[in-house]
Amino acid sequence: MMRRGYFRIAVIVLIVGLTASRVRHHTSPALVIPMTRSARAAHATRAVREVPVVSVTTALQDTADHDDSNKDADDSDDDDDNKPSAPAHVQGGSRTLTLARQFRAARDTAALMHVNVSYGIGTLNVAAADAPWLYNVRLGYTAPAKGTEMHFDTASRTLEIGSNSRSKTVTMGKHDSKDSDLHVALARGVPLDLSVEFGAGDANLLLGGLSVRDLTVSTGASDATVRFDAPNPIPMERMKLEIGAAGFKAIGLGNAHAKAINVEAGVGDVELDFGGHWTSDIDLDITAALGAVHIHVPHGVIVEQAKDKIVIGSMEDNTGGSAGAGAPQSPGGPIYHLRARGTTTLGSIEFDRQTSN
Secondary structure (H helix, E strand, O other), X not given: OHHHHHHHHHHHHHHHHHHHHHHHHHOOHHHOOOOOHHHHHHHHHXXXXXXXXXXXXXXXXXXXXXXOOOOHHHOOOOOOOOOOOEEEEEEOXXXXXXXXXXXXXXXXXXXXEEEEEEEEEEEEEEEEOOOOEEEEEEEEEOOOOEEEEEEEEOOOOEEEEEOOOOOOOEXXXXXXXXXXXXXXXXXXXXXXXXXXXXXXXXXXXXXOOOOEEEEEEEEOOEEEEEEOOOOOOOXXXXXXXXXXXXXXXXXXXXXXXXXXXXXXXXXXXXXXXXXXXXXXXXXXXXXXXXXEEEEEOOOOEEEEEOOOOOOEEEEEEOOOHHHHHOOOOOOOXXXXXXXXXXEEEEEEEEEEOOXXX
16 A cells, blocks of 8 residues: 555656646746846735836847846836837847836926937937837847947936946847937936937937936037927026037027037037027037038027137138127017137138028
8 A cells, every 4th residue: 555655646746747847848938037136025025016127039039138237127116117118029130129118297207317328320319209108219220249238227317228338237139230220219398417429320319398407419420410499498507519520410509498508529510500499698619620610590699709719710700790680589588699619720610690490
């Protein structure tokens, strides 16, 4: 009888072992989502549905991973706003990955958000997001090479995107070609400190309607456009434009509501269009190396050149001075001043009234 009992126990153990092995063999690795250390601790003490940042595998086995340094998974909200808004998918040889976080007005409009974008080569677009996203980042790419990472730190409210992201948390795919395409959409109504560093290709920043407190744009050998089609809802403390060796346009700068604008231009043509609705005087500091800077000033604004400016090159004011300013922008309103200081080295700075609006 005892031998029969041992035999039955051995058979049961064997069946359980085979069943477990079969379950492990048929479980897809893409469905296994690792937890952070803090998430594992929380899961052990209370029944909470854990929310991954993203864990998506395409048919070509490109995966967006996260590691233990990720703070999105530690967010006390415990909601779905850290997951991708759409799964990665493949069309021909290209891949597209979208990462997003839901917008909550009570939470997201009360504090400043820092956004740092660093992108090497390809096409970059930054614009206002459609509801309900705090941010919505979409990367399209074909050639596998460098990785692009994204990280959102809920404590400091900092969004980092780029191949040189300091946090290196979420790998968004791999790119290193002119076919790469990065779209960054940001919520309206959220005060932003925005920094964009771009290498080569085309960049288009449509910032109208966004609440930008501080803006820094740095370009290399790229054609870039910064456009304010609608007024900035808040005053901008500072705008800094570092322009490399290609064409650059900033349009609607009057709508930016910037108190001070600093421009460092290298080689190439730079267009600064100050059209839009002015609300205060603007201090403009320009350093031009070998390129030409064209500054378009609307009516109702007087160009006031600093007396202690240093110019090695040429600096021309074709606006007609006070007489050329004409009437104020708003009936009965003030005449504003663009206080300009320029330094050129074999370059040129020219003012006129050929605004786009």
